[in-house]
Amino acid sequence: MSLGKEILFFFGALGAFNGFILSLYFLFFTQKKYLTNLFLGASLLALSIRIAVTVWVYFAHNLPKTYLQIGLSSCLLIGPFLYYSLKSGIQNTNSVSWKLHLAIWSLLILSIGFVFPYENYPVLxxxxxxxxxxxQWFLYFFFSGFENRILFQKVMQNFNNSSPSEKWFAMVFLGNTSIFLFYFLGLIRFPFISCITGALAFTFILYLIILILLYRKRTDDLFVFNIQKDKKLNEEEAVIVAQKLEKIMTEKALYKNPNLSLRDLSEEINIPSYQLSQFLNNNLKKNFTTFVNEFRINNACEIITSNDKLTLESVGYDVGFNSKSTFFAAFKKHTGTTPLNYQIQALQS
Incomplete structure (x- = not known):
C-alpha cells in the first residue's frame, strides 16, 4: 500500500471509529436525553458502519460479502434517523409514529437480507x-429539507442572526447531504470522486461537530428549540407575526380547514413552526388549538346571529370543527354558554 493510500485509509478508518464513539455519546452520555439526540446518535452509528465498510472494501477487495450487505443495509436507516432527528428537534414533536416507521424498515432489512443474501445474489x-x-436515502434527505426549508432559508440568508440551534440543525442537514452527494457521485463513477471521498467527507464533518461541542460550554441550546419555556419573541417580531396571522386567518379563513396544523399555518406566514409555537404559547399565552378555535367560534357566533335556519351542528362543521361534541365544548369554553343558549339570546334581542 502506497503512502497516499495509507493516509486515506488512516483518515477514513479514524472517521469511522470516532463516528462510532460520538454516536455512543449522543445515545447514552448526553446530560439530557432529548429524542433528537437519540436519532442523531443512531444516524451517526449507521453512517459509521457504512464508512467502515467503505474503507475496508476500498483497500481490501476480498472482504466477505456479509460485510458488504451490512454496509449497504445500514444506508436504509441513515435517512429515517436523520429525518426524525430534525423533526423531533426543529418541530419539537414527540409523535410515536417513528416507532412503527423504523420497525417496518428494520423488518424489511432483516427479511431481504435473510431471503436474498448478498453472497448468493450479488447481481441482484x-x-x-x-x-x-x-x-430511499435521497428521498429522506429531500423530505427533511423540504419540511424544514423555512428554517434553512433563514440560516442561509441571515446566518449571523440565526440562533445556535438553527445553525446546528442546518449544519447537521448540510453535512449529511454532503456525505450522500459524495457517495452518489462515487456510485455513478463521477470523475475524480469515489466512495472513499464520502468517507473522508464524513471524517471532516465529524471533527467539525466535535469542535463545536468542545467549544461550547453548554450544548442544550443546540439540540432543541424553545428550551426556555418562558422565552418570548421581542416586541417587533411579535407585532409582525400577529399581523401576519390576523391577515391570513381573516382573508383565507384557514380555520375552516378541520385538519389545519401548526406547520400548515407556519408555512402560510413563512416562519418556522417552532417560532409560531413560541409566539402562541409565550406571547399570547394560548396553544395552537385554542388560537384556531377562537376564530372558529367568532365565525360561528356571526352565523348563528345572522341565520337561524342552519342547525347548530352544521354551523360547527362549516367553521372547521370535525365533530358536534368538539364544537359544543369549545363554544362553551370560549363564550361561557352553549350554542343553543347563544342562539336563543340572539333571537330574543
Missing part, C-alpha cells in the same frame, strides 16, 4: 438493491 444487490437504497 449490485443492480437493483443499491439503486433502491440510494433512492
Amino acid at each position: 444487490w449490485n443492480n437493483y438493491f443499491v439503486a433502491f437504497i440510494f433512492l
Whole structure:
C-alpha cells in the first residue's frame, strides 16, 4: 500500500471509529436525553458502519460479502434517523409514529437480507438493491429539507442572526447531504470522486461537530428549540407575526380547514413552526388549538346571529370543527354558554 493510500485509509478508518464513539455519546452520555439526540446518535452509528465498510472494501477487495450487505443495509436507516432527528428537534414533536416507521424498515432489512443474501445474489444487490437504497436515502434527505426549508432559508440568508440551534440543525442537514452527494457521485463513477471521498467527507464533518461541542460550554441550546419555556419573541417580531396571522386567518379563513396544523399555518406566514409555537404559547399565552378555535367560534357566533335556519351542528362543521361534541365544548369554553343558549339570546334581542 502506497503512502497516499495509507493516509486515506488512516483518515477514513479514524472517521469511522470516532463516528462510532460520538454516536455512543449522543445515545447514552448526553446530560439530557432529548429524542433528537437519540436519532442523531443512531444516524451517526449507521453512517459509521457504512464508512467502515467503505474503507475496508476500498483497500481490501476480498472482504466477505456479509460485510458488504451490512454496509449497504445500514444506508436504509441513515435517512429515517436523520429525518426524525430534525423533526423531533426543529418541530419539537414527540409523535410515536417513528416507532412503527423504523420497525417496518428494520423488518424489511432483516427479511431481504435473510431471503436474498448478498453472497448468493450479488447481481441482484449490485443492480437493483443499491439503486433502491440510494433512492430511499435521497428521498429522506429531500423530505427533511423540504419540511424544514423555512428554517434553512433563514440560516442561509441571515446566518449571523440565526440562533445556535438553527445553525446546528442546518449544519447537521448540510453535512449529511454532503456525505450522500459524495457517495452518489462515487456510485455513478463521477470523475475524480469515489466512495472513499464520502468517507473522508464524513471524517471532516465529524471533527467539525466535535469542535463545536468542545467549544461550547453548554450544548442544550443546540439540540432543541424553545428550551426556555418562558422565552418570548421581542416586541417587533411579535407585532409582525400577529399581523401576519390576523391577515391570513381573516382573508383565507384557514380555520375552516378541520385538519389545519401548526406547520400548515407556519408555512402560510413563512416562519418556522417552532417560532409560531413560541409566539402562541409565550406571547399570547394560548396553544395552537385554542388560537384556531377562537376564530372558529367568532365565525360561528356571526352565523348563528345572522341565520337561524342552519342547525347548530352544521354551523360547527362549516367553521372547521370535525365533530358536534368538539364544537359544543369549545363554544362553551370560549363564550361561557352553549350554542343553543347563544342562539336563543340572539333571537330574543
